[in-house]
Amino acid sequence: MTPSSTGCSTGCSNGPRGDRRNEPRMSRIGLTTALGAVLLLLAFVALLIGPVGLTSGQVVSALIGRGGEQASIVVWNIRLPRVAGACLVGAALASAGATYQALFRNPLVSPDILGVSAGAGLGAVAGIFLALPVALIQLSAFAGGLLAVALVMAVAAAVRGADRVLTLVLTGVVIGALAGAATSLLKVLADPYDQLPAITFWLLGSLASVTAADITPALPAVLIGLVPLILLRWRVNVLSMGDEEARALGVEAGRTRALAICAATLVTASVTAVAGVVGWVGLVIPHIARMLVGPGFGRLLPTSALIGAGYMLLVDTAARTIAPTEVPLGILTAVIGAPVFVWLLSSGRRGWT
Amino acid sequence: MRLEARGLAIGHGGQRIGEGLSLALGAQEVICLLGPNGCGKTTLFKTLLGLLPRLGGTLELDVRDIARLSRREIARAVACVPQAHTPPFPFEVLEVVLMGRTARIGAFGQPSRQDREIALDALERLGIAELAGRDYERLSGGQRQLVLIARALAQEAPLIVMDEPTASLDFGNRLVVLERIADLGRTRGVILSTHDPDQALALSARVLAMSGGRMLASGPAAEVLTPARLTQIYGVPLTVEETPSGRHVCLPDIGGARQKGIRCD
Numbered sequence: 001m002t003p004s005s006t007g008c009s010t011g012c013s014n015g016p017r018g019d020r021r022n023e024p025r026m027s028r029i030g031l032t033t034a035l036g037a038v039l040l041l042l043a044f045v046a047l048l049i050g051p052v053g054l055t056s057g058q059v060v061s062a063l064i065g066r067g068g069e070q071a072s073i074v075v076w077n078i079r080l081p082r083v084a085g086a087c088l089v090g091a092a093l094a095s096a097g098a099t100y101q102a103l104f105r106n107p108l109v110s111p112d113i114l115g116v117s118a119g120a121g122l123g124a125v126a127g128i129f130l131a132l133p134v135a136l137i138q139l140s141a142f143a144g145g146l147l148a149v150a151l152v153m154a155v156a157a158a159v160r161g162a163d164r165v166l167t168l169v170l171t172g173v174v175i176g177a178l179a180g181a182a183t184s185l186l187k188v189l190a191d192p193y194d195q196l197p198a199i200t201f202w203l204l205g206s207l208a209s210v211t212a213a214d215i216t217p218a219l220p221a222v223l224i225g226l227v228p229l230i231l232l233r234w235r236v237n238v239l240s241m242g243d244e245e246a247r248a249l250g251v252e253a254g255r256t257r258a259l260a261i262c263a264a265t266l267v268t269a270s271v272t273a274v275a276g277v278v279g280w281v282g283l284v285i286p287h288i289a290r291m292l293v294g295p296g297f298g299r300l301l302p303t304s305a306l307i308g309a310g311y312m313l314l315v316d317t318a319a320r321t322i323a324p325t326e327v328p329l330g331i332l333t334a335v336i337g338a339p340v341f342v343w344l345l346s347s348g349r350r351g352w353t
Numbered sequence: 354m355r356l357e358a359r360g361l362a363i364g365h366g367g368q369r370i371g372e373g374l375s376l377a378l379g380a381q382e383v384i385c386l387l388g389p390n391g392c393g394k395t396t397l398f399k400t401l402l403g404l405l406p407r408l409g410g411t412l413e414l415d416v417r418d419i420a421r422l423s424r425r426e427i428a429r430a431v432a433c434v435p436q437a438h439t440p441p442f443p444f445e446v447l448e449v450v451l452m453g454r455t456a457r458i459g460a461f462g463q464p465s466r467q468d469r470e471i472a473l474d475a476l477e478r479l480g481i482a483e484l485a486g487r488d489y490e491r492l493s494g495g496q497r498q499l500v501l502i503a504r505a506l507a508q509e510a511p512l513i514v515m516d517e518p519t520a521s522l523d524f525g526n527r528l529v530v531l532e533r534i535a536d537l538g539r540t541r542g543v544i545l546s547t548h549d550p551d552q553a554l555a556l557s558a559r560v561l562a563m564s565g566g567r568m569l570a571s572g573p574a575a576e577v578l579t580p581a582r583l584t585q586i587y588g589v590p591l592t593v594e595e596t597p598s599g600r601h602v603c604l605p606d607i608g609g610a611r612q613k614g615i616r617c618d
Contacts, residue, residue: 250456
């Protein structure tokens, strides 16, 4: 027989694993409806919670514009922007995470893999350091995130003859470390009483001071980023089989991947500019969504977005209630995300290494 | 549909590993590419599929230069069956087969109900319709290979390139896959690489024998695969014997192996 017949690896396992039946996957409409209903319920509960005690009746009347003055101000000016912000951030990060994981064929990848977070962090820290107004700090964060990814893609394109995906990821690590070093330098130089706490808080992520004026520019940017991802949903599946195979199946892999990366980066940078660096969401949530609906991107994207929105809402509501002072989001998402991740890792799901 | 290479030079990263390669593949024929490890079989296939740029010669798909065709145009004409692999995510078998429809779907499109029927039909034709809802990654190597062949069928390309389709399969699965390849050769053009000259004899295929990046011989299996030529290709003494039922099989020439001091461990 052929020489390779002696090297029988996983390819020829005929054991019980090969015969195991697929777990039933939930029906599409049923699951989406259920997740949407849970999200609405969570949002309503989040509107009830806060230092000013409001009954559900007061919240409902405030929402339909017939509430008392105080209730209306609390609901519309304080709680609703925050609830909407949390949903937007969670949905955006989870969608971007699902996209990056498919594009880089690696379930360990997260939205900050190409240096988006590090770049956005540097942009924001520079803005705080220069004592810019809030809107400009956000713009600077957004620009920093996009710039870092552009740099990563340019450097990776200049490296020839190597595995493209691996080159991109490694370049992302390098540029991220560089941005991190620059951020550290600014922290050292910053005013320790005024600027440093603001920088630290921003780098850990928070929605504490989010207003409708912050969300208004971020929302269209996120939606613009999501459109190509929704349109390319089938091609993203094919890309996750690898560049060469995708090309043999008729996909212009390089171009399609670049478009999807730009879209996911826009989504990530937009919400990072509003909420700061919030880790773990984009890494863990797509896994949970994949367990529910499988890896097909057409279902994975909306499911990730819904679960991400609900999860972020829960975390943000906890962040503003569990302690007398605000807890930074990044701390909570890490405390929850790390054990969940270890559990996912140890439950022996394939493709983790 | 006809794929024709003349004086093709192949390689990657600008480094030439083979040249002077000529072949033509049309419908209703099976070509077996034989050659030792590292002789350039996979590079040749990648070049034929337009995945690697050619370094010389001509390569045409129905008289059109393949370098000028889009990925979609190539995929509509030539399907590729890779070796059974493990994708990073647990796709369902039907989803994997549906990926074969990609070149028929618009850039922003989704597989339609008709695509789904074509994919199910391809699974049916390979006798594995019952696998449609299973996780691809949980299948055996043989089943995966059949699924990938079904995907090539769903692609509806008249020509199919298979890189060592039987390499990681057990004995029984090899025969199953080989039978399907023989079926495919009745309607489409198939070119496959294999390490097993017996497969070329069993398929009564045309044989291309490669060694060191050059074409040693081409022609019907029974004519090309002489003991002398086999020994030349693989560098060990080989012989061809006729079984009592009249079939030809390739065997090591044990006496010769001893003379040359080759260990059989």
